Amino acid sequence: FDELFKNKDLFSLVCIDVANGFSTLMKEMIDYVKQKSNGELDVMAGNIASVEGYQYLAECGADAVRFGIGSGSRCITAIQTGINKPLFSTIYECKNIHLESYPNVAVIGDGGIRYPSDLVLSIAAGADAIMAGGIFAGCDEASGDIIMTERGYAKSYYGMASFEHQEKYYGNIKDGICAEGISFPVPCSGPIKQTVTNFIGGLKSAMTYLDAENLSDVRKN
Numbered sequence: 455f456d457e458l459f460k461n462k463d464l465f466s467l468v469c470i471d472v473a474n475g476f477s478t479l480m481k482e483m484i485d486y487v488k489q490k491s492n493g494e495l496d497v498m499a500g501n502i503a504s505v506e507g508y509q510y511l512a513e514c515g516a517d518a519v520r521f522g523i524g525s526g527s528r529c530i531t532a533i534q535t536g537i538n539k540p541l542f543s544t545i546y547e548c549k550n551i552h553l554e555s556y557p558n559v560a561v562i563g564d565g566g567i568r569y570p571s572d573l574v575l576s577i578a579a580g581a582d583a584i585m586a587g588g589i590f591a592g593c594d595e596a597s598g599d600i601i602m603t604e605r606g607y608a609k610s611y612y613g614m615a616s617f618e619h620q621e622k623y624y625g626n627i628k629d630g631i632c633a634e635g636i637s638f639p640v641p642c643s644g645p646i647k648q649t650v651t652n653f654i655g656g657l658k659s660a661m662t663y664l665d666a667e668n669l670s671d672v673r674k675n
Contacts, residue, residue, distance in 0.1 A: 476507035525566035528613030549580035570656025608639035
């Protein structure tokens with residue numbers, strides 16, 4: 455990390471990614487990044503699934519907080535652990551405290567974005583932005599290996615907590631630990647521009663239904 459921070463002018467944000475970000479270890483890491491960067495780098499922390507989690511990370515100095523546990527398209531945390539909460543509900547519950555107490559601590563909806571409607575609903579619930587993987591995984595620009603399936607060409611795609619990810623980056627999954635993600639191919643979907651255009655189009659169309667001139671109006675209306 456010391457070598458990384460020597461080149462901190464090359465980036466403006468550090469994303470600290472933990473399955474359960476509502477922890478004292480997360481606070482220690484936020485403090486570390488802020489100290490090493492003299493407060494010049496923004497920190498995106500998460501993930502969390504409660505009002506208390508958002509408030510805690512905001513108080514710890516996070517500049518953005520990722521919402522969503524068990525909601526990803528390749529996530530099986532809900533099946534393996536029973537821990538899960540709908541993304542819309544989590545964001546909506548934090549809407550007021552975000553606006554009233556922490557307006558500068560961005561809310562990021564992370565996981566389970568399958569259709570343009572999911573983007574619209576996340577924004578309407580109070581999110582400032584969303585993060586997504588599956589909708590882009592089949593695009594030409596994605597790095598997954600192209601494979602042939604019964605339904606045509608597809609690209610490999612796996613969850614961050616999957617056996618495949620653990621094996622690729624760490625050699626194997628630790629003894630006594632279960633995988634909380636799966637590997638499943640996604641159909642090839644062409645240039646990424648098509649996907650982005652479709653999602654932007656869905657959001658724009660939703661704004662006409664909501665009489666919204668901007669994203670603030672989407673949340674209000």
